[in-house]
Amino acid sequence: MWCIDRNGRREFPGGKEDWPGAARTAVCCAAFYPDVEEEQIADEAVSCYNCRYRRWTAASFTCSA
Amino acid sequence: MRVVLCIDDTDNLESRGTGTLASQLARELEENAWGTSRFITRHQLLVHPDIPYTSHNSAMCFVAEIEEGSLEPLIRHAAAFLARESAEGSDPGLCVVDADQLGDPAPLIAFGQKAKQSVVAMDEAYGLAKSLGIHLSEHGGSGQGVIGALAGAGLRLSGNDGRLKGHMAIDTDNGRATVGKICAHADVDEVRSLDGRHPEGDELVLLGEKVKTVLLDGKSVLLVVPADGAADGVAWQTCSKQQLRNY
Ligand code: SF4
Numbered sequence: 001m002w003c004i005d006r007n008g009r010r011e012f013p014g015g016k017e018d019w020p021g022a023a024r025t026a027v028c029c030a031a032f033y034p035d036v037e038e039e040q041i042a043d044e045a046v047s048c049y050n051c052r053y054r055r056w057t058a059a060s061f062t063c064s065a
Numbered sequence: 066m067r068v069v070l071c072i073d074d075t076d077n078l079e080s081r082g083t084g085t086l087a088s089q090l091a092r093e094l095e096e097n098a099w100g101t102s103r104f105i106t107r108h109q110l111l112v113h114p115d116i117p118y119t120s121h122n123s124a125m126c127f128v129a130e131i132e133e134g135s136l137e138p139l140i141r142h143a144a145a146f147l148a149r150e151s152a153e154g155s156d157p158g159l160c161v162v163d164a165d166q167l168g169d170p171a172p173l174i175a176f177g178q179k180a181k182q183s184v185v186a187m188d189e190a191y192g193l194a195k196s197l198g199i200h201l202s203e204h205g206g207s208g209q210g211v212i213g214a215l216a217g218a219g220l221r222l223s224g225n226d227g228r229l230k231g232h233m234a235i236d237t238d239n240g241r242a243t244v245g246k247i248c249a250h251a252d253v254d255e256v257r258s259l260d261g262r263h264p265e266g267d268e269l270v271l272l273g274e275k276v277k278t279v280l281l282d283g284k285s286v287l288l289v290v291p292a293d294g295a296a297d298g299v300a301w302q303t304c305s306k307q308q309l310r311n312y
Contacts, residue, residue: 019307036082038107038230039121041310052078055120056112064078064120 002063009062012048016060022048031065066133069162071126071217072147073110074210076119080152084230087125089150090143099139100131104252106227106280108177108220110213115184117156117209124217125230128164136163140200147204158210160218161200170222173197177219177226180212190215224283228312233276233287241269241299247287254284256301259308264289264301271302279312 002010014021023044026032034040035052042049053065070090075083084105091102105127112122131139140161151157167173176193179185190212194201199218203211220226235242235250244256245266256264264270271292278285288309289301 035120036084037232038082038084038125038228039123041306043305043307052120055118056122057114058112 009064011057011062012054012060014060016049016056019044019047019049026051029065066131066136067128067164068131068136068139069126069128069160069164069218069221070139070143071108071124071160071162071214071221072143072210073124073158073213073217074118074206075147075151075155075157077152077154078119080155083123083125086147086150087127088230090146091127091129093142093146094129094131094139097135097138097142098132099135100129102127102129104278104285105230106221107230108213108217108227110180110216111182111184113184117207119155122213124213124220126217126221126227128221136161140202144202144204151205154206156206156209157204158208158212158214159200159202159204160194160211160214162218162222163198164222167197167199170219173199173215173219174223175219177216177223180216181220181226185212185216187211221280225281226312227280228309229278229280229285231277233278235272235276237272241271241297244268244270244301247272252285253278253287255281256287256289257281258301259288259290259304268301269297269299271299273303273305275306276303277306277309279309 003013026046026048033052040050048054054061075086087105108124110122147157201211244264278287288304292299292302
């Protein structure tokens with residue numbers, strides 16, 4: 001379940017260290033689009049942490065797709 | 066003369082990344098015979114609700130040795146380039162530091178470190194750039210990218226921040242190479258373990274699929290960790306992306 005932040009955006013509940021969760025989410029997401037090489041941080045190629053549409057926040061990221 | 070050129074906030078969700086524009090600028094600097102540049106580094110700045118950014122708030126930077134008389138043409142070229150090539154809705158900023166005339170880099174480095182920890186205003190960036198004789202300019206949108214551009218230049222000068230853009234192509238024997246061979250690559254200065262050890266030149270490293278270095282002590286450093294299982298005399302392996310994420 002995604003959290004909703006105070007601006008109504010969906011925030012990933014796993015924070016910045018849930019590598020399996022971010023990969024699982026992206027595998028099931030039709031909107032995944034790989035970010036540029038220098039912004040990718042996950043070893044799993046398909047991961048929200050490597051997606052162009054994730055927008056980092058202090059504790060996690062929101063999805064802009 | 067040595068210059069540090071840094072750009073920030075040139076992209077949107079659909080456009081080319083800021084790193085690609087930095088690479089193009091570095092290439093054009095050489096095509097114009099103004100000088101030569103070395104690797105491009107990426108510097109992470111604060112992510113905070115009060116800071117506008119597309120998705121990551123990072124600045125891209127390179128250092129170049131340029132000919133006398135090339136500084137002004139380079140700045141004009143880079144400014145026109147950013148105005149032309151930056152994406153719709155972005156807030157591009159350009160910083161060019163003449164490192165030879167800068168003197169003490171400490172205030173610039175301190176600004177870079179501050180921009181990783183707290184929200185900084187454009188006025189402060191312009192004020193510092195003016196007092197240090199640094200070129201700082203905005204090229205569209207709100208111009209907020211000047212903060213990251215100035216901060217990124219300071220972080221590059223600190224010598225201890227950021228990852229290099231791109232991956233190193235290193236010839237291997239079955240995925241392995243000696244430390245000496247790795248350091249023969251033009252963009253790798255040193256191999257170092259995550260805990261600060263310096264492997265000998267003949268020690269073997271198992272190289273991951275994508276080899277990336279980080280900026281430490283002003284050098285492009287390939288970080289390694291003890292190899293899993295230590296089979297076949299391989300003592301080390303390169304770090305995963307996950308292990309490099311905080312650089
Ligand atoms: S960040 Fe958003 S668009 Fe990208 S993979 Fe995750 S859920 Fe999908």
